[in-house]
Amino acid sequence: MENFKSLKIDRSSPNSPVFNLYLNRPARMNALSDDFFTEFPKALAALDQSPDVSVIVLSGAGANFCSGIDISTLGSFTAGASADRGRAGEKLRRDIKFLQDSFTAIERCRKPVIAGIHGACVGAGIDIITACDVRYCTSDAFFSVKEVDMAITADLGTLQRLPAIVGYGNAMELALTARRFSGLEAKEIRLVSRVFGSKQEMDEGVRIVAEGIASKPPLAVIGTKAVLMRTRDLNLEQGLDYVATWNSSMLISDDLAEAVTAFKMKRKPVFAKL
Structure with a gap:
């Protein structure tokens, strides 16, 4: 597969159907660069x-x-803006x-995407994980x-995906306060399905789940x-009709x-293979 500036892909083990996709700017706490927004959809599609x-x-x-969007990336959106307010x-x-x-x-990808979260998951990191299909974290996340x-x-x-995962009230409180919360609280509000004691334990646990799927x-x-x-x-009737059509x-x-x-x-x- 193609080499990327902001990402890394490797196979879980030889001949395994599980592939690891890493946000790969560790020196910047995996802050999302301009390159990421071009490369991430390409990597997922591949x-x-x-x-x-x-x-x-x-x-x-x-x-x-992930520590969120790189500040330099945010700055690029206002740099060189047109003087015409409408065009800007x-x-x-x-x-x-x-x-x-x-x-x-992530949602367009047919294959399940499992997030394994450790350390900081801030700002755009939440955008990423709420689009994933399953989420796990470490106790120190x-x-x-x-x-x-x-x-x-x-x-x-x-703001669109989090309420469906943790409930409207929890999402509103977290978004308005911007407060930091722990991996254990993330489990309590159902943002993650399981909390592991260490990254090593999480990596192995996620691998077992992924291999099982x-x-x-x-x-x-x-x-x-x-x-x-x-x-x-969809409402219930529409959802039942959709799955009937799918399975037909x-x-x-x-x-x-x-x-x-x-x-x-x-x-x-x-x-x-599919």
Whole structure:
């Protein structure tokens, strides 16, 4: 795969269907640079399209997950703005939409994306993890919806995705106060599914979960993600109709036949790559 300036990709182990995608600016606490917003969607698309990849684990290189958007990147949005207020505003809106799309790329990815969070997860780090499918962290991880302290209304996804994960009241309190909260509190409010005692324990625990998901029928895995994502925006009747339509084209597959045969023969199923 392509080499990136702000990211690193490696395989969990030889022949493993689990791939690790690292935010890779450890000297800057993995602050997101201009390069990130171009490279991240490309990396996810490449992993999504590879038949060798079943699950993606997203984490941070070094001592932190992500400290937010690099200050120099923020400054680039106001530099050289048009004197025409209308044109300047229109340009800024396009810039914001471009940044938003970089995080929505996680949801567009058919393959499950698991976030493994340690150290700082601040500002845009929250935007990233709320777009992920599953989240785990270490006990020393800390979080902050930091934007209001930077005179910004968070605009890259946190205010849209966080309430569905932790509840409206919790999301409002965290976004208005910008306070720092711990990994243990993140578990209490259901931002993460599990807290590990150390990064080593988390890396191994996440690997086991990812390998487990990767061993399951691939059409069922991507279908589960797709239907859950789509159902967020639908009422019950519409959601049931959507999954019926999805399964009408996906259910009768070689995966189903293999799963049934393997169950009857009491052996491990083997599924074709997707």
